[in-house]
Amino acid sequence: MMALDMMPTAFLFLAAAPVFLALPQGMLRAMLLLLVPLIAGWQIWTLPEGTFAQVQFLGMTLDMMRVDKLSRVFGLIFCLAAFLGNLYAWHVRDTVQQLAALFYAGSAIGAVFAGDLVTLFFYWEGTAIASVFLIWARRTEAAYHTGLRYLIIQITSGVILLAGTALLFRETGSIAFQTMTLGSLGTWLIFLSFGMKCAFPLLHNWLQDSYPAATVTGTVILSAFTTKLAVYALARGFAGTEILIYIGAVMTLFPIFFAEIENDLRRVLAYSLNNQLGFMVVGIGVGTELALNGTASHAFAHILYKALLFMSVGAVLFRTGTSKASELGGLYRTMPRTAMFCLVGAASISAFPLFSGFVTKSLILDATAVEHYPVIWAVLVFASAGVLSHSGIKIPYFTFFAHDSGLRPKEAPIHMQLAMGITAFFCVAIGVYPEPLYALLPYEVEFHPYTTSHVVGQLQLLCFALLAFAVLMRTGIHPPEIRAINLDTDWVYRRFLPRVIAQLSGTVGQIWSSLEDSIESRLARMITLLYRLHGSETGLARPMRPGSMVLWVAVLLGVTLVVNFIV
16 A cells, blocks of 8 residues: 555545545534545645656656645645635535535645646646536536536636647657746647636636535635636746736736626625736746745635635525625624624735735735836736725625625524634734745745835725725715626627527528528429429339438538548
């Protein structure tokens, strides 16, 4: 049997599946789901740096376990996210959903430690297949169709990754997962694959479409892995690729406006997630040690505070049956602890001093300033103010304060409160004492977030954003929370393409019917004429129905085309 210190971490999650199924449904299964990420986290923490578990596959050497500081920090936060997500989902007794969470986390962790592109591909597709069941577990028709759209995008991303890997292998003879340059079709395909999973602009709508459609607990788990795996892949494969700076800047901006007018708070958080990914992508594009440290640390902090926000809104949805801002308000009266945890998440994502977002986002902002990208720096500052508006204020304000909705739900279940409490503790602890997180980062960089200029500058920005929100609310300019479905680029496949296809199919159908009627009538007259002229004398001609004649003509044409193609 393979020793634990030599076993690929993902295999721990795979090996737990038969044990999980052998256990009776209930507490023992839930405890196993908590135990597995703890064991995996301990293994990752104690593993030395290097490459382990190499296997031969079709003449290629696959590196199943490549451990360095970049993979370790992502592996650790994925294990922590799996533990917190399963604790939050303690009440779930749905075998499919529990197994999906197990395989999803295992696949994401396996991908982080993949040392080659073929191994990455297998885990890449594993995350897609496992995660879709967290959407389908809601068991509604809308969730089914949303899951299909999500699966198509994720599987397509994997197919493009495989095609890029094949081309890269043909060009270089290597499948190593290492830094690449956008100089060939293979590397461009790999870049596109990573971009689809990272929700690049115009490739992003699967995120806002799918995450709010998942179950209460499924959304929390989804928020942790897929996009951050893509961030890791970009940091590993395309660090210093300048185009990422501008892609990331756009990612930080456009979600702000959609989040402001969105009524569904889980969709607001999905847009906010897209915004935060933009900061990480900018850091990867800058590519310096400071910037990559900022990306890794911000991904670590983001997984926690975004999970905390999804947990708090999910707890409200669990108790009230809705996550619509227009239907909520005044819940602090009966859900005070959930409201407090939500405020911690809001302060963290808004980068208030003494909260995690402040000590991680500052790294990326400083890196863009040091490398002389003043316009990008200004864009990130503006985006930071926007984050405070749509996530730091809008989420807690319209959920727990604002107008009184008249709802008086119970406080969240104890296990949900415990998961939120632990997550909130990490958000505060990292903000107050960031050195342990900094020690995990890929590079040794001296950085002190709590300088006078950092703190004063951030507080000025936050005060300006708070004042702007207050003025917009008092003057009635702020978009009201109304029942509506907002579309952005998904308008293309939800409205435009169905109408175009319907119009084309109707036009083609009419043309085909006209042609069919014309051909049948002409053939009928021809057959009748032939029969009258020769039928009674030779006995060879037989009356044939026009439809049959058309069929034989089509067959002959098909055979002719095939023969011509072969020749």
